[in-house]
Amino acid sequence: MKKEKHPKLEDLLADLIGKELAKALSQLGEVEIELQDVQIMAEKLVLTIQPSALMRKEAVPVLEKPKELIMSRFEPPKEEWVGKVVEVKIGATPSEGGTRDRTIVIGGESAPAFHLFMETPPHPPIVAMDVFDMEISLPKAIKKYYGDVMSDPVEWARFNVEKYKADMINFHLISTDPLLKDTSPEQAARMVEEVLQAVKVPICVGGSGDPAKDQKVFEKVAEVAQGERILINDVTLDMDVPKMGELTKKYGHAIIAFTSMDLNQARELNRKLYDYLGKENIVMDTTTAAVGYGIDYAFTIMERARLAALMGDEELQHPMAAAASNAWAAREAWIKLPPEWGPKSLRGPIWEAFTALTLLFAGVDYFMMIHPVAVELTRNVINGLIRGRKELPEDLYEWIEREA
């Protein structure tokens, strides 16, 4: 064994180990190579190279720019959800003991809202239209769509179904409020009967927000609507929950359990209702806030509720309801603003539509809405998400380089 300096090392190495490595080695400066067996047969040449020697200079990766597209495939993700939302049926047809011309089923999801690669929602979300039992102050942008019918709840309900093809009516008995007209439970129940006669779609009946009075009103309303399977809006923790549960069951209705942005309360209320009612009769409302006015809280509470339900939390496996008409609480929906923000007549309905659209993505199944344009838009969005068509526009590139 002997050491020698080889003046033409680079060439020799290039033959043996390839040009690139040889070049890298030569750049290290003076190199000593041990040669075993001086009978130089190329195959028997052993190079002892300390790895650290090669590391002395930072290796710059030589990028070979691809010349062809490297074809790859997209693998759709796989999600696992174990829970399922219960289905709640609203309304009853003659064969079911009621007089409605259709029934509506909400809920039944087993994947997060519009994870359409996992599941097409079994039932499309419903947009129900509001009717109030007395004239209330509403922005002009809304009033102009209703005009005279607002003074007659029965006409208003009929108008919503005939003109705007409402899937359901939310009838709000606000006049029963002791601080407003203090309408009696009997009188309120009569109004509900009249609405049930005027329209054949399923209905939802709401109170005034006074827990003691609502309790009495719902007792009467539930009784006169027996068999129609109305949706009672709502029961809260400060009402007599057992009594509300009992009357809902006794007369065969469904009910909205309302809590204010607190999932523990939502669970507690549902749990209390389970003693009297099957799960398939309960819809949850965890409070709706408008875009710009707390929708982030409303959205996240609902999204958490739905994800928890899908992860197996049985106390939250209920369809969700949201009053998107609360959007009008946001001042930007109706206030006068500088001209660059456009007319109020458009800002209002888009506010309500955006509020609904946002909550659609949290998993809401049942919307209560008021502006006819917002209602139509929300229905269009739901259609586009669920029953949408498959054919694409012809030219998918033109928008980049053409006048709009």
Add this chain to the structure above:
Amino acid sequence: MATTISPTDVYKYLPRTNCGECGETTCMAFAVKLVNREAFLDECPPLLTDEYKENYKKLWEMLKPPIKEVKIGSDDRAVKIGGEYVMFRHELTYVNPPPIAIDVTDTMDEALLVDRVKKIEKLIYYYIGRNIHLDLIAVRSVSKDPETFRKAVRKVKENTSFPLILCSLDPKVMEAGLEELEGERPLIYAATKENWADMGDLALKYGCPLAVYAPEDLDLLVSLATTLRKFGIEDLALDPGSFPGDLLHKTVTNFTMLRWKGIKEEDEILGYPLIGSAISSWFYVEGDEETKTWWEAITAAALVMRYADLIMMHSLAGWNILPLLILRENIYTDPRKPVSVEPGLRTIGQPDENSPVMVTTNFALTYYTVLSDIEAAKIDCYLLVVDTEGISVQSAVAGRKLTAETVADALKEFEVEKLVKHRKLIIPGLASRLSGEIEELSGWEVLVGPIDSSGIPKFLDEKWKKAETS
């Protein structure tokens, strides 16, 4: 960063000296903040020294978001897109609100072009204590002529401080625009199956981020991203195409799948920011201008909700932009921030013993809205913030959080009678039903204020002055 990463994993690579230079008392506390994304690596000075160079690199790898953060624009006024950690906002928080770009075209008359650029920049709304606005301008080459495009880009650049997006499918046109923007880092829109190699060269030559456009073809999108990465381009953004109307389901499905791959499956190829081109509504929707504006807005809102990190639009109608800006602001708010403010008595301006006393709730949004209305009108007064457990007026009245008792208790607790001579209390219009009970319980006379706090100045002018003299 995987959402499962623990503070202990992070702690291992910190200096573990508890030096306190970051503001935390211990390295462990700093590690917890790092994991929660409430602190950043650069806040630890020792980590920036040579001694910890390797640790810094490790930590950076551990903590980096699964969705790469890409900057558009030169450093001093760049907008950041991507950089997201979670699929659902309550899992941590969303990070970078998707910037909104509005388009101009290179065939626009020069005066109109400049006018539109100014309009885009000046569309600003004051919302809960801050200005919200649009973010970028997209210059589209309609002429398909390099020199026309060059001129338009130059004109836009002279008239705006917003970062730019250059839109053309022709590399020659694109390069003319890029030559005008040396060092400005515009987003190149877009590399497609036809032009990717040339656009890739341009992205490298000019050091710009590159958009990849593969409409409704996720195989192609992955192929392009894979190829361009190999090409040496680090800052990519992916556009799977946006579709309005009956095709909205495609948009929502693609964006949701891509984000799930990027975050939950930590797929690096798909871990790039996503671009939503809501502007396509102007080509795909039939109908009048208003219909197209509606669909563009709705598509954009769906994209805010479904993971777009950058949104391109056309309409400047205003009524479409405002709800979008506010929705984006809301959804990208840190959900860990408290809903409520501290209850108590606030002194606004320089009130004296004759100044009005107004009641509001401690729901943060209500409080800040009322506060900004009072301050804007330069009113000197006391604002009694009642503890409604962070619920707004309407819900707090319905939910028995704002009652005669809670108001009377607050008056007592904060000793309001020591500050003013009068005994007149202004309550929110939405709490009007409480007025009788409050008068009975507290002994104060109640004036029912406006339903919205924007009506406070008018109310004070008309009602308070009268009440004061009575």
